[in-house]
Amino acid sequence: MNFSKCWLDYQPIKNVEKAFSTLSVSCSGTVVESAVQEYCLAMKAMTGSEPEVVRTESEEGVSLYLDSSLSGKDGYELRKKEKGYTVTGQSESGVLYGVFELLRLIRTEKLADLPLTGAPEMPLRIMNHWDNMDGSIERGYSGNSFFYKDYEIFYNERTEQYARMMASIGINAIVINNVNVHEKETYLITDTYLQRVKKYSDLFCRYGIRLYTSVNFAAPMELADFDNCDPLNPQVADWWKEAAKHIYECIPEFGGFLVKADSEGRPGPFTYDRTHADGANMLARAVAPYGGIVIWRCFVYNCGQDWRDTKTDRARAAYDNFIDLDGCFDDNVILQIKNGPMDFQVREPVSPLFGGLKKTNMILEVQIAQEYTGQQIDLCYLLPMWREILDFDTYAEGEGSTVLKIVKGELYGQNLCGMAAVINTGDDYNWTGNDLAAANTYGYGRLAMNPSQSPESIAREWTALTLGARVEEPVTDMLMKSWSTYEKYTSPLGIGWMVTPHYHYGPDVDGYEYDRWGTYHRADRNGLGVDRTPAGTGYTSQYNEPWPGIYADREKCPEELLLFFHYVRYDEKLKSGKTLIQHIYDTHFEGVEEVEAMIEAWRGLAPKLSADVYERVMERMERQLANAIEWRDRINTYFYRKSGAADEKGRKIYE
């Protein structure tokens, strides 16, 4: 097997302290043993010699303790002592997280930061795999699945490293299969696959991670002979209870189910005139006796919209479908809400559901896989976007009711909340297609653990761990600029889409304009944008005050979202004093220039990088440049043809 070690690539360190050579372990358990193993493995690689592990307290060396009275679930405390260091965990996972933290400090030469305490701020830090059992990955841009091939489940060195990587960034829940559950995957929760799934669960448990599966709501029809899967049909509920019982007999640590129902052709309770609460609660009652949970996705919208219909607004769908169900869900149900009302575009407002639901467990769903943000060809570091989302003030309970407070459980005192992310890994050598895309994988976990750490600081950390301190500054700079650059050369001012249908890479301005997906830009010869004010679709009214007044007001609306909320004429002035059309031209020329500058910068780093990393990333950057040029030219030509407005700076716009 040939795959990189990513941020767990422990290189020799300069400052080898004597203390590192002894590990005294005063606690026990399978997760603690993983911490021990990780420490030893890292030290061997960094210092050249295996540390001595002693099972008693010791004044010298690094000592591991478990102290459940420590504040913060799964928290940890790192201290310097006279002849070494202590790592105290509030739980076994706390010990493991503490060890990873200590290793990070050693590698980045920051032991001076001690003492230091930490605890995961979000209760659930979930990875969603969109892996299919045939080996493909829906919206995967890094090769095929390393979980499955031809309906077999792997278990190998790679899956082991994968579990270590996830633990090292604080992930504590993994959903192992695509939310679109196809025929064979429906059998994952049956004896056909359960023993293999258990092997994964056992592996994950050693790293403090619970395994979940996506389930097919119609499983009783596909696996048994039911002619319906009505959630209020007692036989259906019984079937699920039996299924859950069997799963938990086999895998007591099983986390629960993730469900995409009534969405994009998936079956669900709507078929039987039942609500999502009926559906979710029925499943939740099946797993409740075992402490299981049900995560129910809110990505429900009409994907058979008529483009002629300007009243229906896909952006409204999640809120409209779920707001009236607030308070109707069982305690072990969580709603998983995409960050924006559309679908992981480069720029969207925050979903109004976060500000709407008050008596419902909520998870924020983001997408590490760069479906619409460059597909791991183009560089797009997403942490700044996620940071903005977490910082968004919903005003649900007055000022300061940020999304972060909601998903931390702080605002409503909930325990079942946090973040879920569609992961961007595959069986490519470097795991993520573009080596630099791993900064998003790493960063997601780190952000969910500790959202007060800035995106820039996480970028620095990842870069130093993965590519070395010598390039920390310039690579962090590239990462930090990349989202803005990508946004500049793609669809402007929050309007989104304009991508090649189905593939979602590369420009096609009208690609979805006359289609059934509810994703329109409404460009005509005078302007573009969607009126989502009360005079239009009324979407702005789904927010708490003061947002409706801000978004609906052409002057107050945040400009980066202007076209999401308003139809704007090409000749209207923006805050910069530029017309809209000139803004479109300028940003698209700038976007390409920024990619060129990035490539120059990368070229300058060649001497400081290993040749293979340098070449792999350069190959991606060259493709990114071609993509950026294509976006620039198509967008500019498209809007030039529509507007007839010449570029003020006289640059080349093709006719």
Place this chain on the structure above:
Amino acid sequence: MNFSKCWLDYQPIKNVEKAFSTLSVSCSGTVVESAVQEYCLAMKAMTGSEPEVVRTESEEGVSLYLDSSLSGKDGYELRKKEKGYTVTGQSESGVLYGVFELLRLIRTEKLADLPLTGAPEMPLRIMNHWDNMDGSIERGYSGNSFFYKDYEIFYNERTEQYARMMASIGINAIVINNVNVHEKETYLITDTYLQRVKKYSDLFCRYGIRLYTSVNFAAPMELADFDNCDPLNPQVADWWKEAAKHIYECIPEFGGFLVKADSEGRPGPFTYDRTHADGANMLARAVAPYGGIVIWRCFVYNCGQDWRDTKTDRARAAYDNFIDLDGCFDDNVILQIKNGPMDFQVREPVSPLFGGLKKTNMILEVQIAQEYTGQQIDLCYLLPMWREILDFDTYAEGEGSTVLKIVKGELYGQNLCGMAAVINTGDDYNWTGNDLAAANTYGYGRLAMNPSQSPESIAREWTALTLGARVEEPVTDMLMKSWSTYEKYTSPLGIGWMVTPHYHYGPDVDGYEYDRWGTYHRADRNGLGVDRTPAGTGYTSQYNEPWPGIYADREKCPEELLLFFHYVRYDEKLKSGKTLIQHIYDTHFEGVEEVEAMIEAWRGLAPKLSADVYERVMERMERQLANAIEWRDRINTYFYRKSGAADEKGRKIYE
């Protein structure tokens, strides 16, 4: 096997003459035996009793003669005699064609037309199958192949009926595999498949038809260990000679090769800096000793064009690639030229190559398969289009140098010429997806046999034979209007394309606009169309006088091709006095209305049609109406958004 008999569905007739009950056969041969068999089969079905076949001359009944002095290769003569009828063929095929003609006259009650002579006017009347050996059909809209499945070759009742159907319409050459020759199909000319191919050839020969295969120009590399397929490499030429020798040893009647080279990714002589003549002649010399021919397609263009490039013009490609090779091809090479310079659009000018080449054998290629003309969902009777193409005056040798004269061999005294058509059949019960699409299959053969027969008369004939005389009038009316209707609701005034990429069904105005296929409409806020005059791409200069002056002149240019040749402003007046934009709106509303009227008309025919035919066609028509509405609305909205021009009649145009 379950399949319809199409136009060979011999129903009982009213006027049974005593003469029909005897067939006297004064000639012999395998093709004559097919004629005898066909007569008997038809008579049994039409009269209820098997005719008596006598092998001597007889005063009574129907008599078959062979008289090689009869004028016209494969011609025939039908006469009434005192107590019966005579069918005299110039050849065995002539006898067969004569019998089919007699049966047609009996079925359509036109025996009074006798005496009657006929002879195929075009030497080659070819069907091109785009069937792949996996069972798929490229651009097939009638199910899968009835020749192949999973790389096996069928031989069954259906293939036998197929051969009979082809003979009944005068086809004398069939290419049994797709011009895009994939891996397995490359082996068709080897022992892997040759014995099965021979079975087909034997079947076809019984009906006067020669079998051809499409070949892979790179076959020496794929089948042997050649590192090149350079046509001037003597070893390559020798390999083909050996291959041909082996084919002809096995199948002495083998027709020859069809070749798509240097086109859309297919290999060809360009790779080695050789000309198409080098490539074609090399193959031609391999088959020449056995009387074989090589048909070389002229569909060669740059399919990696940059949309920004307004100088390169795909329409120029065939002429530019082949005109300088005139006179360079061996006698047994034929160039197969698509009817228009683009690719089977609903409206194109005639390819200028027909007027350019003078010392080269030419075949006119048309497409019965409705790739761009409704995919056998929408009704589009293509005979009127083909008629216009044949009637086009190239002025190659002064006035009257029609395409028809060229492909008949009349203008240059050639024998290797005629028509080829991409067939529209598949393994659907009705063979052609839409029952009515068989009118094109039938009509193609009939037109190639006798181009002076009008499209309307062919429509009547097909309708009467297939659906019965009771609906001849109204169905003929539908067929005759259908091309115009389809053109009205799709892309306007010769501009073409505007279809969903790859699938080629349904509207997507910008679908190909920023792509690499050389197919652009160049619409902006002021107008649309491609300037192909000398001020533009210069394509008009590829024609003989007076066409360049006509096409390049905005006022003289035939209006149905206006946007093919000119960029025209939306507010410019057409001959009708309407502006261009109003013309676009009007035709698109009319197109939908005409489909609605057609459906009404079809509904009225229900009592006169068998229920299964009625239902199958109605299902297609309903889909056609949905398609027409989608075209109307997308085209109208697209151009409304670009032009800002309101519909003068105030009809609904979505914004």
